[in-house]
Amino acid sequence: MGSEPSGPPTEGDDRPVNDVHSSSASPAAVRDPRVLVIFGATGDLARRNLFPGLFRLFRAGLLPDDLRIIGSGRRARGDVQDFRDRLGEGVREFAGEVYDAGRWAEFAARVDYVAATTEDGSELAEALRRARREAGERARPLLYLSVPPSIAEEMVRMIGRTGMADGASLIMEKPFGTDLASARALDATIAAYVPEERVFRIDHFLGLEAVRTLLALRFGNGIFESFWNREHVASVVIDVPEALGLEGRAAFMESTGTFRDMVSTHLCQMLGVAAIEPPARLDADGLRAQRLSLFRALRPLDPAETVFGQFDGYRQEEGVADDSTVETFVALRAWVDNWRWRGVPFLLRTGKALGSSERLLTVRFRAAPLALFDGGRGAPRADERGGDRPDALSLELSDRPLLRLRLGAKRPGAALDVAPGDLTFRPDEAFPDDEPLEAYEKLLLDALRGDQTLFTGAAEIERLWEVCQPVLDAPPEPLPYARGSWGPRAALDLAAPDGWAVPDA
Numbered sequence: 001m002g003s004e005p006s007g008p009p010t011e012g013d014d015r016p017v018n019d020v021h022s023s024s025a026s027p028a029a030v031r032d033p034r035v036l037v038i039f040g041a042t043g044d045l046a047r048r049n050l051f052p053g054l055f056r057l058f059r060a061g062l063l064p065d066d067l068r069i070i071g072s073g074r075r076a077r078g079d080v081q082d083f084r085d086r087l088g089e090g091v092r093e094f095a096g097e098v099y100d101a102g103r104w105a106e107f108a109a110r111v112d113y114v115a116a117t118t119e120d121g122s123e124l125a126e127a128l129r130r131a132r133r134e135a136g137e138r139a140r141p142l143l144y145l146s147v148p149p150s151i152a153e154e155m156v157r158m159i160g161r162t163g164m165a166d167g168a169s170l171i172m173e174k175p176f177g178t179d180l181a182s183a184r185a186l187d188a189t190i191a192a193y194v195p196e197e198r199v200f201r202i203d204h205f206l207g208l209e210a211v212r213t214l215l216a217l218r219f220g221n222g223i224f225e226s227f228w229n230r231e232h233v234a235s236v237v238i239d240v241p242e243a244l245g246l247e248g249r250a251a252f253m254e255s256t257g258t259f260r261d262m263v264s265t266h267l268c269q270m271l272g273v274a275a276i277e278p279p280a281r282l283d284a285d286g287l288r289a290q291r292l293s294l295f296r297a298l299r300p301l302d303p304a305e306t307v308f309g310q311f312d313g314y315r316q317e318e319g320v321a322d323d324s325t326v327e328t329f330v331a332l333r334a335w336v337d338n339w340r341w342r343g344v345p346f347l348l349r350t351g352k353a354l355g356s357s358e359r360l361l362t363v364r365f366r367a368a369p370l371a372l373f374d375g376g377r378g379a380p381r382a383d384e385r386g387g388d389r390p391d392a393l394s395l396e397l398s399d400r401p402l403l404r405l406r407l408g409a410k411r412p413g414a415a416l417d418v419a420p421g422d423l424t425f426r427p428d429e430a431f432p433d434d435e436p437l438e439a440y441e442k443l444l445l446d447a448l449r450g451d452q453t454l455f456t457g458a459a460e461i462e463r464l465w466e467v468c469q470p471v472l473d474a475p476p477e478p479l480p481y482a483r484g485s486w487g488p489r490a491a492l493d494l495a496a497p498d499g500w501a502v503p504d505a
């Protein structure tokens, strides 16, 4: 996937550096030198995902030999060795399977730490200039903004002001702004310093192995497209309950809420992958154009078809306002007004402190016109246990996805009884010699390679905010729900008659 400019970049060549050269390690390995600056390097995401992802790439021989990494947070943090040690603990915890003290020390030697704030980035800018001089002409910087959305635009201005953006590529973490107006302002500020072809808006769900599995399923086979439409599909369910609560992120939740954090980003992007038209080519231009076209057909969300919830005890959490109306749960029905999908509900659900952590994309097909088998289709279900309906194709949205086609199957024996039965496929079991990449690992590698295929463009983001704006303007009152439940009753009703996909029966 992805288009790769041919030939090495030359001096003055302004396109993104294509760093992909064949190597003994892997054809995907990045070989040209780079300087990677991570803003927010002392934060949760950097500890749990970014440094573990970079270390996995390093262990797999997929990073340039002379890659330098400068981590940055707003405060000075002791000496650089303290910073490396803290990162090492995170890597041990979150990438334990590849951790090795010797290799970590080798990797950590490339990592530096320099503080910077939105007001003052001079020391960091100097460190970057030095690193670029030492690394040579080709060492174009890649700047990763892993900071709260509230300061993202100011940070981009600082990067522009100090010259750090010169010749750089920029990775931006989600959410991209907090509504349409702020997203437009952010995009305009970015455009002043970094051309769009060097901007990588990251939504890590798009980096999941499952996304490429779905693309392969839909566009690598002849059979699926023939029934991937309103004639045959009854509904599409994107169900992403999370068992975890706030995990120390109260400030983030209070300022962002689950609708902006998860729905306007990850869940809408998953809807996009499930529903897009086949592109002419599987490259960045082809896929991004199709996603934009799909989002243009996505009907603005209706607050009357949206349920907000807040888990019991949320207001007692440290850092949460006593009278907070922030939603920790969202369920909604969305509609795509185009020829393929008109009239098919897309059911989206996510929330914190729910019964389990799962991520399931389920396509439910229309029932056979005549129910010949008693136990086969069974009665339509309006309760929370929706997962065992036959005629459903489901995909775990993970890096080791399970693909399952649930059928009405004949039970062995004399009687002609039918019960739900599964045809399953696990790519990592079918291809045991191949190692899937973790989502951030894949996206970091692609950004280093200059491949925007799995990153979202400004126009897509702005259209998604347009779609979300009615709910932002008139948010539903959050309904209480018990921890460990499946959300408020109203959300269960929203998915009637077939229910949500999780929990599975």
Ligand SMILES: NC(=O)C1=CN([C@@H]2O[C@H](COP(=O)(O)OP(=O)(O)OC[C@H]3O[C@@H](n4cnc5c(N)ncnc54)[C@H](OP(=O)(O)O)[C@@H]3O)[C@@H](O)[C@H]2O)C=CC1
Pocket (backbone or CB within 6 Å): 039, 040, 041, 042, 043, 044, 045, 046, 072, 073, 074, 075, 116, 117, 118, 145, 146, 147, 148, 149, 151, 173, 174, 175, 204
């Ligand atoms: N955590 C997660 O699971 C995920 C997070 N994301 C996204 O990643 C981004 C970062 O999230 P997360 O790591 O959780 O956030 P954290 O609050 O844990 O970390 C924020 C980071 O930003 C730095 N920072 C905050 N304010 C400033 C400032 N004014 N100037 C300079 N640096 C500043 C902090 O530095 P210091 O430590 O010095 O205060 C810290 O390094 C967000 O956009 C979030 O949406 C995306 C996917 C998952």
Ligand SMILES: O=C1O[C@H](COP(=O)(O)O)[C@@H](O)[C@H](O)[C@H]1O
Pocket (backbone or CB within 6 Å): 242, 261
């Ligand atoms: O972006 C986010 O994603 C996580 C869920 O993704 P995971 O890969 O970390 O499981 C979510 O918990 C978090 O609130 C959100 O900011």
